[in-house]
Amino acid sequence: MSIERDAAFTGGRGTAADTSSDSDDAVERLTTTPNKDPFYRSPAGFEKAELGAVLRSRRVEIALFGTIRQRVSAWQLLYRTSDMQGEPRTGVTTVLLPAGAVPGPSRPLLSYQCAIDAVSDRCFPSYALRDGAHAHGAVPQFELLIILYALRRGWALSLPDHEGMDGRWGAPVEPGYCTLDGIRAALSFAPLELDDSAPVALWGYSGGGLATSWAAEAADEYAPELNVVGAALGSPVGDPASAFSRLNGTIFAALPTMVVEGLRRTYPDLDRTIRDHVAQPGMTILSSLERKTTVHAVLTLLMHDLERYTDIPLADVMATPELVQIFQDIQPGKSAPSFPLLVVQAVHDPIIAVDDVDGQVERYRTAGAHVTYVRDRLSEHLSLHPIAAPATLNWLADRIADRPVPPNTTETVWSSALSVSGVRGLLGLTVSTGRALLGRVR
CATH class of the missing domain: 3.40.50.1820 (Alpha/Beta hydrolase fold, catalytic domain)
Known part of the structure; x- marks a missing residue:
């Protein structure tokens, strides 16, 4: 049963149609x-x-x-x-x-x-x-x-x-x-x-x-x-940047990998950098996270090392101006x-x-x-x-x-x-x- 209806706005905070009844x-x-x-x-x-x-x-x-x-x-x-x-x-x-x-x-x-x-x-x-x-x-x-x-x-x-x-x-x-x-x-x-x-x-x-x-x-x-x-x-x-460096390649490697995928959605410059330096198998792993819960991702990406899929050392990727600025931002x-x-x-x-x-x-x-x-x-x-x-x-x-x-x-x-x-x-x-x-x- 659907109870949603598009709201009519008058511009005020708290203005809302679509409020369901309490029954x-x-x-x-x-x-x-x-x-x-x-x-x-x-x-x-x-x-x-x-x-x-x-x-x-x-x-x-x-x-x-x-x-x-x-x-x-x-x-x-x-x-x-x-x-x-x-x-x-x-x-x-x-x-x-x-x-x-x-x-x-x-x-x-x-x-x-x-x-x-x-x-x-x-x-x-x-x-x-x-x-x-x-x-x-x-x-x-x-x-x-x-x-x-x-x-x-x-x-x-x-x-x-x-x-x-x-x-x-x-x-x-x-x-x-x-x-x-x-x-x-x-x-x-x-x-x-x-x-x-x-x-x-x-x-x-x-x-x-x-x-x-x-x-x-x-x-x-x-x-x-x-x-x-x-x-x-x-x-x-x-310090998310520190956590990324420590956890990549460990039993908790899925966590920094999911952060990369989340930040790709936030920063177009990071998305371009990742696409420039990460091979297709690595991109496939990042995209697969769309369907994984946290525990599922941790279990399937045990010891995963993102550097396996980069064409330059991961430290060099992280040292690009775009990533340095992002790590400062976050x-x-x-x-x-x-x-x-x-x-x-x-x-x-x-x-x-x-x-x-x-x-x-x-x-x-x-x-x-x-x-x-x-x-x-x-x-x-x-x-x-x-x-x-x-x-x-x-x-x-x-x-x-x-x-x-x-x-x-x-x-x-x-x-x-x-x-x-x-x-x-x-x-x-x-x-x-x-x-x-x-x-x-x-």
Whole structure:
């Protein structure tokens, strides 16, 4: 059943036809990938709408791993945003309320940026989190357990497809615009009944942490009217160029390869350089990523070395003026948000080097940002996110409640879980996970 209708614009933010009713029979039940779903198509004249204007909406069902339905209220919003050159684009965010929650203006909003970490639209949270999604190996399907745990706080959540419609993984600034306009859309979406001045928090891990970095850096200038009270950056990449050099040819080689494919879609100069120096078998591998989820790509490109397909050494390709400029562009940490930041990072992380995140924190502090930086000795990349989630949510809750901000410090701990509140939080996450696994099965 299709419920989308092209919106009529009057130019105001929050203006939107296409808002579905709240009845159960209005839930959109057909789950197709975004490239085949008419909901994602930009309506005629969308360029005239203000940033963050809701262009189209629908109710959807959220399901763990695409099969175990969850008792949450969920809508998807198509809204007006812009790319890093300021050109009009559309974005999609999935907004959630706890089951049975009565909408109200006093409710805070958490924008959670998933670790999409792929160029395939099957990894976009708007698809991967829906009932009936075929997205095995998409990271957002695993992150849903943490998203549901956050939802227990009673907050509204916004989950943007921050890579845009064409999977521009690794692009600078643009994920921040997409995230911030998703927040604008959520605040103006009538069924949520949120206040324009509601406190807004930002959170993301890994690729989602990088997107959150861009949102935090852009917020003061791009969306000064938003009441952003804090941002939590989990393992936020720090230096994508460094990660590319370290991971190419390793068991995680798919990650930098997918970044190359994402950046090809962002920078025409890079696309030309790649086509000039990469042989056809390498181009075929890059194109094949359009169909792969993150886990699938990692498993199929183990130890893949892009240099096998270049006609000059990869170091020389990376030293071309075009790539040098791009790697400078995509390094976060260039500006200081006016609100406090929390950064968490595993000391022994095989994917994101702690030195790179140290550098990002130092750049923020040099620019004048207030950063609470926690380095975890016992965790690694995959384990740190759930282990640090309770403490991260407590930090965000304190920012929402306007409690005193912790000192601007760097602390290296054995584990983020080694405290009474940490253990209590992990128990809560375990209970929340059990509830999710026992959700309303389809």
